[in-house]
Amino acid sequence: MKRKVIIIGSGPAGYTAAIYASRAGLSPLMFAGLKHGGQLMDTGDVENFPGYRNPITGPELMEDIRLQAERFGTEISYKMIIKAKLDIYPFVLTDEDNQDWITDSVIISTGAEAKWLGIDSEKKYYGRGVSACATCDGFFFKNKKVVVIGGGDTACEEALYLSNICSKVIMLVRSDRMRASKIMYQRVINSTIDIKYNTQVIEFLGDDVLTGISTNQGNIVCDGAFIAIGHKPNTELFTNQLDIDDDGYITTMLGSTKTNIPGVFACGDVQDKIYRQAITAAGTGCMAALDVEKFLSQVKDV
Ligand code: NDP
Numbered sequence: 001m002k003r004k005v006i007i008i009g010s011g012p013a014g015y016t017a018a019i020y021a022s023r024a025g026l027s028p029l030m031f032a033g034l035k036h037g038g039q040l041m042d043t044g045d046v047e048n049f050p051g052y053r054n055p056i057t058g059p060e061l062m063e064d065i066r067l068q069a070e071r072f073g074t075e076i077s078y079k080m081i082i083k084a085k086l087d088i089y090p091f092v093l094t095d096e097d098n099q100d101w102i103t104d105s106v107i108i109s110t111g112a113e114a115k116w117l118g119i120d121s122e123k124k125y126y127g128r129g130v131s132a133c134a135t136c137d138g139f140f141f142k143n144k145k146v147v148v149i150g151g152g153d154t155a156c157e158e159a160l161y162l163s164n165i166c167s168k169v170i171m172l173v174r175s176d177r178m179r180a181s182k183i184m185y186q187r188v189i190n191s192t193i194d195i196k197y198n199t200q201v202i203e204f205l206g207d208d209v210l211t212g213i214s215t216n217q218g219n220i221v222c223d224g225a226f227i228a229i230g231h232k233p234n235t236e237l238f239t240n241q242l243d244i245d246d247d248g249y250i251t252t253m254l255g256s257t258k259t260n261i262p263g264v265f266a267c268g269d270v271q272d273k274i275y276r277q278a279i280t281a282a283g284t285g286c287m288a289a290l291d292v293e294k295f296l297s298q299v300k301d302v
Contacts, residue, residue: 003029005292006093006103008081009234011038012278013268014109015065016285017292021107022072024293029075029103031095036078037062038111039269040278043136044127049278061278086241086261105263105295107288108242108250110234112269112276117149117227121204125225129210132227134158135277143167146224147213149201151175155228156184159193162226168192170222172199172215201225233270242266249273257288263299265291 005021007014010032021028035041043058052061070076083094086106093101114132116122122130131137134148138161146166148159151173163169171188176197178185188195196217204225205212212221233248243251243260250259250266257265267284269276 003103007107009109010036013281013285016282017289018069018074020289108266112231112233125210141224144223150228151178
């Protein structure tokens with residue numbers, strides 16, 4: 001059966017698009033994938049999502065948003081989309097059972113994943129001192145000593161943010177230079193942040209919670225470690241079909257969620273390398289649903 005709109009991905013962007021699209025009578029079908037909920041499913045307490053005056057865990061927040069989307073009639077499939085044919089119209093998406101789905105519009109909200117160092121102790125201390133998001137978790141390290149791993153713009157931003165909260169911030173840069181833009185680098189230099197070059201993490205140390213890091217330059221005592229070595233947007237399905245920038249993010253037109261293909265819209269972290277917050281993802285999800293509604297009203301025979 002032909003659908004008016006299919007949403008791929010089930011983070012805050014996808015679910016918000018689903019809420020708006022279902023309330024607009026577009027009967028959206030969402031492919032949530034095997035692991036619904038996106039990056040917030042790996043997050044502890046969320047304290048900065050408006051509307052919750054008490055902390056809520058990432059999984060609880062995503063469950064609330066899912067139920068809200070379903071209340072208005074969003075249909076959710078927990079299958080993966082494995083192929084997208086966007087060069088024909090209507091578009092054809094194929095799920096993991098090789099079933100084809102024909103749709104007049106697509107909202108891509110497949111998100112991004114933080115890159116990890118890939119060492120065992122990283123998993124052990126994740127949520128117990130190790131984090132990949134200073135805006136999300138920095139508050140829990142108020143007046144404490146933290147380390148930021150990475151030397152790009154993200155690492156600089158995270159370190160600068162933390163320097164307003166924590167008693168001490170140290171950046172560990174694996175080579176003898178930072179990759180960050182000049183302006184971000186200058187801001188770090190002008191701050192109280194310590195930079196240790198040629199320093200690579202060997203293991204995270206501690207008991208129940210993180211207490212330090214062993215590096216090739218010796219051990220560092222700290223309460224928190226923020227890994228900021230880049231993100232990987234989930235765009236493999238769309239390579240060679242959509243405009244994708246040098247960092248792998250889907251390019252959207254300024255002030256909208258339109259991609260280079262009319263009828264295909266992108267929202268959330270798959271197209272955002274700057275803000276990357278649940279609330280900004282939700283905001284662009286809302287935009288995507290409104291953009292779809294307008295697009296469908298202009299397409300004949302829908
Ligand atoms: P980048 O790829 O730019 O930087 C990654 C950093 O992490 C580099 O210093 C890299 O070191 C280091 N790194 C990578 N792997 C490891 C590892 N295994 N161990 C230790 N260190 C490692 O990623 P960003 O997320 O910082 O930025 C991505 C893009 O987003 C950039 O274009 C950036 O400008 C942009 N951005 C823009 C912002 C803004 O405009 N406000 C904010 C944040 C990002 P090495 O250099 O040795 O490879």
